[in-house]
Amino acid sequence: MDGQNTMSIYGNKNLPEGTPVRPLVTFALFAYNQEKYIREAVVGALSQTYSPLEIILSDDCSSDRTFEIMDEMARAYDGPHLVRVVKTDRNLGGIKHYLLRGTQAMGEIVIEADGDDISKPDRCAAHVPFYEDPSVMAVTGAYDLIDEDGNILMIGVKSSSFVEEFRRQRALFKKTRFPYVLIHGATTSYRKKAYSFPMPPLEEIDFPVDIFLSFLIHANGYRVGIMPSSFVMYRMNTGSLTNFGGKFINSQDVEIKNRRNAIWDIQKVGLLEWLATELGDDSFLNRDELAKNKLRSETIRDWTNYNLLTRFKSLVKSVIIGDRAMTKWKFVRLLGRFPLYQPKSFTFIFRGR
Numbered sequence: 001m002d003g004q005n006t007m008s009i010y011g012n013k014n015l016p017e018g019t020p021v022r023p024l025v026t027f028a029l030f031a032y033n034q035e036k037y038i039r040e041a042v043v044g045a046l047s048q049t050y051s052p053l054e055i056i057l058s059d060d061c062s063s064d065r066t067f068e069i070m071d072e073m074a075r076a077y078d079g080p081h082l083v084r085v086v087k088t089d090r091n092l093g094g095i096k097h098y099l100l101r102g103t104q105a106m107g108e109i110v111i112e113a114d115g116d117d118i119s120k121p122d123r124c125a126a127h128v129p130f131y132e133d134p135s136v137m138a139v140t141g142a143y144d145l146i147d148e149d150g151n152i153l154m155i156g157v158k159s160s161s162f163v164e165e166f167r168r169q170r171a172l173f174k175k176t177r178f179p180y181v182l183i184h185g186a187t188t189s190y191r192k193k194a195y196s197f198p199m200p201p202l203e204e205i206d207f208p209v210d211i212f213l214s215f216l217i218h219a220n221g222y223r224v225g226i227m228p229s230s231f232v233m234y235r236m237n238t239g240s241l242t243n244f245g246g247k248f249i250n251s252q253d254v255e256i257k258n259r260r261n262a263i264w265d266i267q268k269v270g271l272l273e274w275l276a277t278e279l280g281d282d283s284f285l286n287r288d289e290l291a292k293n294k295l296r297s298e299t300i301r302d303w304t305n306y307n308l309l310t311r312f313k314s315l316v317k318s319v320i321i322g323d324r325a326m327t328k329w330k331f332v333r334l335l336g337r338f339p340l341y342q343p344k345s346f347t348f349i350f351r352g353r
Contacts, residue, residue, distance in 0.1 A: 026107030031115025102195030141227025185210030255339035304338035
């Protein structure tokens with residue numbers, strides 16, 4: 001992974017070392033083309049009450065003023081925390097960007113934040129006690145949902161609310177040492193060790209980093225702690241990697257999302273298979289679910305290249321084996337080319353799998 005071509009250090013450059021009672025923590029804020037929201041995100045970072053604290057404000061080679069705004073705010077900071085402002089020499093993308101700063105962090109614990117969200121001042125302090133348990137490798141929690149303008153939409157939303165996503169992830173594992181926990185990346189912290197697990201080549205992996213690290217943590221036999229309270233204001237906006245402002249405006253968005261998720265699912269299967277080989281143990285894998293997931297995802301990815309006869313045969317096969325979800329998916333996409341399938345109204349109704 002590349003480093004950075006720009007770095008400045010501000011704030012308390014004589015940051016004290018951590019102690020067993022108060023370990024050194026890193027608050028890492030990740031940003032990319034978020035000049036509209038970055039000021040609020042940086043205020044949340046600089047307002048943290050915990051110490052000793054290193055703050056990393058990291059820009060992934062934005063084309064707007066995101067980095068300049070972060071640097072201006074850090075330069076004016078005169079508080080107790082050490083602040084590093086860094087910029088990658090090229091756009092790395094989610095996983096590489098997060099892993100790079102995680103491995104460079106000075107702290108034993110790394111609090112992750114995104115450039116369009118807002119962390120409450122006591123967020124770091126609330127996470128630290130969980131790590132007294134050596135089996136805990138990450139902590140995730142609830143959040144308050146806000147819109148693009150910062151208006152609160154919901155308070156105390158828990159990751160357990162995403163039942164379908166939890167089932168999809170959990171189904172890939174046959175067993176784990178500790179109960180599988182769905183990580184919501186915007187609320188999460190990690191023990192620094194999590195960034196140093198053996199990892200596969202990252203060139204072909206671009207699904208969200210929270211899922212990536214969750215798979216590594218659970219496969220390696222560690223626990224994810226659950227924070228019941230909300231210490232993050234999570235923004236729904238149309239520029240997000242993993243959400244579209246809470247709505248789809250047309251059927252093309254549905255198709256783009258479905259195909260993107262299918263490609264991600266193929267990558268997830270590859271990651272878990274690599275982990276089984278690396279660990280010399282595949283007992284944690286649900287091989288049947290992995291095979292089924294991979295077949296479905298490859299079908300969704302490649303559907304646009306199938307001719308009508310191949311599509312029809314594939315549809316009949318789903319009917320025969322009783323796969324209702326894929327039968328519906330294939331039926332409404334029997335005609336047309338990605339992302340313009342017909343009939344559009346049916347495509348929108350059957351937006352899921």
